[in-house]
Amino acid sequence: MESVRPSHSSGGTFRCSQSCRLKAGVAATVLERGKPVQPRRRDLASLQRGLLSPSSNYCFGEGGAGTYSDGKLYTRTKDRQAVADVLADLVRFGAPQEIEVDARPHVGSNRLPRVLTALRAHLEAAGVEYRFETEMAAVTLSGGKVRAVRTRAGEELPADAVVLAVGHSARDAYDWAAGAGVAIMRKDLAVGVRIEHPQPVIDALQYGRAAGDARLPPAFYELAAVGCGRGVYSFCMCPGGWVVPAATEPEGVVVNGMSLSKRD
Ligand SMILES: Cc1cc2nc3c(=O)[nH]c(=O)nc-3n(C[C@H](O)[C@H](O)[C@H](O)COP(=O)(O)OP(=O)(O)OC[C@H]3O[C@@H](n4cnc5c(N)ncnc54)[C@H](O)[C@@H]3O)c2cc1C
Numbered sequence: 001m002e003s004v005r006p007s008h009s010s011g012g013t014f015r016c017s018q019s020c021r022l023k024a025g026v027a028a029t030v031l032e033r034g035k036p037v038q039p040r041r042r043d044l045a046s047l048q049r050g051l052l053s054p055s056s057n058y059c060f061g062e063g064g065a066g067t068y069s070d071g072k073l074y075t076r077t078k079d080r081q082a083v084a085d086v087l088a089d090l091v092r093f094g095a096p097q098e099i100e101v102d103a104r105p106h107v108g109s110n111r112l113p114r115v116l117t118a119l120r121a122h123l124e125a126a127g128v129e130y131r132f133e134t135e136m137a138a139v140t141l142s143g144g145k146v147r148a149v150r151t152r153a154g155e156e157l158p159a160d161a162v163v164l165a166v167g168h169s170a171r172d173a174y175d176w177a178a179g180a181g182v183a184i185m186r187k188d189l190a191v192g193v194r195i196e197h198p199q200p201v202i203d204a205l206q207y208g209r210a211a212g213d214a215r216l217p218p219a220f221y222e223l224a225a226v227g228c229g230r231g232v233y234s235f236c237m238c239p240g241g242w243v244v245p246a247a248t249e250p251e252g253v254v255v256n257g258m259s260l261s262k263r264d
Pocket of ligand 1: 031032033039058059060061062063064065066067068070071072073074134135136165166167168169170173185217236244247256257258
């Protein structure tokens, strides 16, 4: 979640020196409800044993879900330049160079945290302030404009503009934003299940007799079907990966999948 103050602004919590003006000419403070990557890693280990921290898990913490996602960078967008810019930025911060040319670019869950840490170092050097374990819990509006954000701890932070980038798991944020009069638009969503197949089974189906050849990568598949007016499709296949617990609420059961860069 970013809270930004335009460069022409004076005074207030997010003021900072000329050196911290970023590309778009604003000084920014990032409020993150979770922890930085390293301590977050320990909470993920606890999660593997069934202990969920509601603010530090596969979705919440530095870099959000993206930090521990599989890092598959596929998109159907036709704006290739925007995609190329994102890939170039990822390479600049440590992702493998092949992603700029691969048809199915993939970074891997083991590499993503390093990329995010390098990105934070770059932004901090440019003057961005990060505040971890700081949950935004309310927004103050007046005259149709945002004036401040309030943290869960009760701190009031003046702001000229607030970018809410809370992801879809921050259901509490949608509640308080709607309560404060922020316009919220419904978006269609797909509902899915995650299926775990032994990789040798997929390899045998896709490669036939060549399955098991060390020169072949773990096989991939894609399926789509339409029936009864609805489409069903495979999404987010993680060759050579595994299923991880991606819940953020103690009573919730949510799974996702990820693989390491070698997909082994
Ligand atoms: C295991 C896993 C594998 C995935 N694999 C892929 C993949 O291969 N390819 C792909 O495209 N997508 C993948 N995804 C999905 C992808 O990670 C998400 O779609 C993407 O990260 C969403 O980005 P976002 O910026 O909208 O939100 P998020 O990444 O969810 O970030 C939201 C951030 O806001 C913070 N936050 C929330 N509420 C507050 C608050 N009130 N105050 C302060 N901070 C707050 C959170 O802590 C978090 O850091 C995967 C997800 C998971 C969990």
